[in-house]
Amino acid sequence: MQTIGYDLGSSSVKASIMDTETGECIASALYPREEMEISASHPGWAEQDPEMWWKYASMATAELLGNPSVDADAIAAIGISYQMHGLVIVDRELKPLRPSIIWCDSRAVDIGNRALESLGREKCLSALLNSPGNFTASKLAWVKENEPDIYKKIYKIMLPGDYLAMKLTGEICITPSGLSEGILWDFRKNEISSLVIDHFGIDPSFIPDVVPVFSIQGKLTPGTAGLLGLKKGIPVTYRAGDQPNNAFSLNVLNPGEIAATAGTSGVVYGVSDEIKYDPKSRVNTFAHVNHEMNKTRLGVLLCINGTGILNSWIKRNVAPAGTGYNEINRLAGTVPPGSEGLAILPFGNGSERMLENNDTGCHIANMNFNIHTRNHIMRAAQEGIVFAFRHGMDIMEQTGIKPEIIRAGHANMFFSPLFGSSLASLTGATIELYNTDGSQGAARAAAVGAGIYLSFSEAFGGLTVVDRIFPDRELLPALEESYSNWLDLLQRYMNT
DSSP, X not given: OEEEEEXXXXXXXXXXXXXXXXXXXXXXXXXXXXOOOOBOSSTTOOEEOHHHHHHHHHHHHHHHHTSTTOOGGGEEEEEEEEOTTOBEEEOTTSOBSSOEEOTTOOTTHHHHHHHHHHHOHHHHHHHHSSOOTTSHHHHHHXXXXXXXXXXXXXXXXXXXXXXXXXXXHSOOEEOHHHHHHXXXXXXXXXXXXXXXXXXXXXXXXXXXXXXXXXXXXXXXXXXXXXXXXXXXXXXXXXXXXXHHHHHHHTTOOSTTOEEEEESSSEEEEEEEXXXXXXXXXXXXXXXXXXXXXXXXXXXXXXXXXXXXXXXXXXXHHTSOTTOOHHHHHHHHTTSOTTGGGOEEEOOOSSOBGGGTTBOOOOEEEOOOTTTOOHHHHHHHHHHHHHHHHXXXXXXXXXXXXXXXXXXXXXXXXXXXXXXXXXXXXXXXXXXXXXXXXXXXXXXXXXXXXXXXXXXXXHHTTTOOEEEEEOXXXXXXXXXXXXXXXXXXXXXXXXXX
């Protein structure tokens, strides 16, 4: 049998097909070839058209089915991973009423902050494990305050992955994990949070039916099956936000295990069996994919908006035209550790949760026109991203999570030897790299949800380490000094 996994990101939609007997990915497709458009009509806004996601998911499916290794009749289940915290609203015709307000949109920060103060910090954090912040519930409250005509037409609200599932099956549902990422789940009561819904005055009927993360969540409609070239009735059996799903794809399911990603945004995700929260809500806690009422599995998530997006900005605006990332990594490697004093704060992609929702912007500091070249900027950018990871992981340590091993996909920033070695050296953790990604994880999870795999251990039998990066003691002194200077720079802009 075969399964499909979709990974709906903010840059692209990737789809993969896995052979459930071998546990291997046999085909993958990615659309668009360049990054998807993010509309920002006002400072701090970020929106995408949900129909664009569906368009690219359909194109990716068509490419998959053109692969000779793929047997459309053998496809038994579908899994979905998606960009977290977005808001999709539809009318009774299941049409989007407005573009999706996506994860890096910061318009609802003030609304979330006011809610935290009104509800009471301790009451809010103990029930929700997070402040309402800039998450989905606060984004919906923004629509209610600022677009009342649209709000009146709402039939259901969804996360991006729920929308993709709806397009496949015609059914609307949501998971406890998804509700928790929207700050709509009460961990004390193990139910939809009346605390938040009542505070914002949200109509409870807007919330879709709640289904388990691993379960039959709808079946492919005849019309959609015909459009995609698949057989009707294939069940959607899994959905999860991209970071819980990334952790799943790396077999991070138990307390003390850590996963990391460094794509457009950077994430460190650790699993805990204790209900903990950061009093300043700089890191967030959500229900992990295997969280159950009687088996606590929480994902403690550090998210840094400005990471790989800085590297892509460097590629477009600093590197010579036509320079690829491999060449950028090589050029950056010609500069000594510490970038000879040049420092970059990578925070140029909206307000940063770990900076208490401050938007410091990106800053390049200590530039010396007689010393520094574009190669220095390339290295300082990667080191600045590493420093942001270290700062966030120091915060995570206060919640009891201290990584000794970090698991990551061999992708994005982890393609850079400089980045990997600097991160391992500065954190003291060994990094294990795997050839897997979100779409492959979703395909593997779909097989679990469909009962093809009877346990997680069976599902991950074929997952192997492709590389290990160990801390380099020779790098550490220069990195520690540069990190200390970077923290001083950050504090300066935090206070302005």
